Amino acid sequence: DAGITQSPRHKVTETGTPVTLRCHQTENHRYMYWYRQDPGHGLRLIHYSYGVKDTDKGEVSDGYSVSRSKTEDFLLTLESATSSQTSVYFCAISESPARGSSGELFFGEGSRLTVL
């Protein structure tokens, strides 16, 4: 199994509070991603990172920010959580094609967030 750890695995919070989810990898892969999973929508990309301090927006980035100060850590922050951000959040990692990757992603076990 790819060495990906997400924390916390479960969190319940109230509307308007800040929340930070952490993704830690031990694989030294270049790319890291945050997806959210909702019924009927599959997985949708929130933000991604292609290196330390290099991040970009995905399909559903509004209301989220990210940071990557080290290769192994990718943080997802909800500055002021809303009920529409209740979801399961997955971190994923991928290696560069220059290192032989054919584009597959490896996923963490998910963080279930409930915003009341």
Next chain:
Amino acid sequence: GDSVTQMEGPVTLSEEAFLTINCTYTATGYPSLFWYVQYPGEGLQLLLKATKADDKGSNKGFEATYRKETTSFHLEKGSVQVSDSAVYFCALSSNNAGNMLTFGGGTRLMVKP
């Protein structure tokens, strides 16, 4: 933009039945195609992949063939087991610099003994 369309579930089968889950895609260029599986309470795991037209990906008895002429990547298994009960996601990567995947909505498979 890129998109992936999967048949909606749930798909309910008896053990040892034949499985097909349809997947079609829209993409520019020549994407790589993937099937991921998600067991209850877990993250997604790569099941199989194909990186060019006419390639067949296979793993654990599952197969899918990259059909460029029909822009499809249907998942098949000849004889399903109860342990195959899961959600299956079709996905594509347009060989973009960031390896970003576009996912279909997922298909839940339930196999009854």
